Amino acid sequence: MELLKVEDIHTYYGSIHALQGISLRVMEGEIVTLIGSNGAGKTTTLNTISGILKPRKGAVYFQGERIDPLRPHQIVAKGVCQSPEGRKIFTRLTVQENLEMGAFIRTDSEGIRQDLDRVYQLFPRLRERRRQVAGTLSGGEQQMLAIGRALMSRPKLLLLDEPSMGLAPVLVETIFDIISDINRQGNPILLVEQNALMAFLIAHRGYVIQSGRIVLEDSVENLQENEMVRKLYLGEEIET
Amino acid sequence: MIPSFEILIDQLINGLTIGGIYALIALGYTLVYGILFMINFAHGEIYMFGSFAGFFVLVQLTRSGFAQQHVYLSILAAFVGAILVSSTLGVLLERIAYRPLRKAPRLAALISAIGASIFLQNVMMLIVKARMQVYPDIFPEDWIEIGSVSISTFQIFIILGSVLMMAGLYFFIKRTKTGKAMRAVAEDKDTAALMGINVDRIIVTTFAVGSALAAVAGVMVGMYYTQINHMMGFIPGIKAFTAAVLGGIGNVVGAMVGGYALGLFEAYGVFILPAQYKDVIAFSLLVLILIFRPRGILGEVVSERA
Secondary structure: OEEEEEEEEEEEEOOEEEEEEEEEEEEOOOEEEEEOOOOOOHHHHHHHHHOOOOOOEEEEEEOOEEOOOOOHHHHHHHOEEEEOOOOOOOOOOEHHHHHHHHOOOOOOHHHHHHHHHHHHHHOHHHHHOOOOEHHHOOHHHHHHHHHHHHHOOOOOEEEEEOOOOOOOHHHHHHHHHHHHHHHHOOOOEEEEEOOHHHHHHHOOEEEEEEOOEEEEEEEHHHHHHOHHHHHHHHHHHHHO | OOOOHHHHHHHHHHHHHHHHHHHHHHHHHHHHHHHHOOOOOOHHHHHHHHHHHHHHHHHHHHHOOHHHHOHHHHHHHHHHHHHHHHHHHHHHHHHHHHHHHOOOOHHHHHHHHHHHHHHHHHHHHHHHOOOOEEOOOOOOOOEEEEOOEEEEHHHHHHHHHHHHHHHHHHHHHHHOHHHHHHHHHHHOHHHHHHOOOOHHHHHHHHHHHHHHHHHHHHHHHHHHHOEEOOOOOHHHHHHHHHHHHHHOOOOHHHHHHHHHHHHHHHHHHOOOOOHHHHHHHHHHHHHHHHHHOOOOOOOOOHHHHO
16 A cells, blocks of 8 residues: 655755655555665655655655645654654753653553653663763664654654664664564655665665656665666775 | 841842842743744843733732732732733744744844834833832731841742742753653754654743743732832843853753842842942843853853854
């Protein structure tokens, strides 16, 4: 079943035409990845889905309902939750308070407590530091917190923006294992990544974005075979 | 001349009384700054409106004879009325004067705030005319003698009342869901919205809470000094702003510390300068902080906010 449908969206920053007609879909149960280089429009796409940015043209549908005119907190209430890039955690709140903010829209205190437990099981480090101010966490721990926080809203669709950014390779693997686990528990995910190599390991389908346009869309198997993808997105990874 | 022990204690009590009032008003500046990074220069007028709302409630209750029979209930009614009026005013101010300018350069909101301040002063002048109004004197004031020091029950009421309000605010911000959301919004509005927090509603709540504290201060001042007029918000407004800057603008505990520090500075300043120079202390202090420690006593590094 189709969960998210992004239809030909055009988003501007002032007069800069950042997204020039992006269309993509996420089906129930899928991990879909959106790969592209810096500045291609990946985060802009997610922020348009989340309602932080408004498309000047085009539409976003979630479960068949148009959501692009809604305000960000209303979109979260529909079940679309983004874990923003750059580990945008609340540095002056404690670890636990950050997780509570993730569950802001929920009122089932029993369920929140269970999910808190689930996040602490996924990331035992966070449990140890739950009373600590989040700004004192290491980069990897902050990324764990950002993902844990996104899980706390029990999203129907999780949008992950660059979960590998700035992490040591061993941590990247841990985080991607966890993302894969989350998906196997039935959560569909739209994963934005610069690290195509890792994204292809766990995703089912992928889109390639260049200068605000989708230039390629296929199953991960086919994308991995694609010459342009190998050269532009996987080649870089092998060389460095 | 070395002041006697009794006078030192007297001035301590005076300093804590006026300091608590400064702190209550300063919190409104700092709460709004923490979230919107703007100085709400009409905050002094919100305080003034609160004082007048309490005044009108007490005048009505005194005329009807209710206040003479139910003193404490009447005082409570004055505070409740003041809180309702000031909070409503704060919310309207945000909606009309600040929200349309939220994405405009900061100077625009500042000018809008100064305009709102002048507007509100004139509104009150039209309502009550430009003369002093006398607060109904219904609070039973006693003097408690402790050794050779005497304290007015009124001062005790103000000191305890302001501490209680601040403790309540601190609990609200630290422990409640809305309070935590306020801190999240203060740090990063977009990310807070991505958590499902209605950012506009949190901003409105912040204005309402800050205005309510100013209203309490307004009624306390009216009952303490007994005379109020439409200009009464100006000097305390700037002094409370000084207190907020002194403590570190944007920092809630800083505003409390700054309020008491300023109150005590003024109280003990009379030993150094003649009493009529009291206001000089506050404003010299403001200049000195801005030159030497712009982030205040407890403030964070300002560049983080850039």
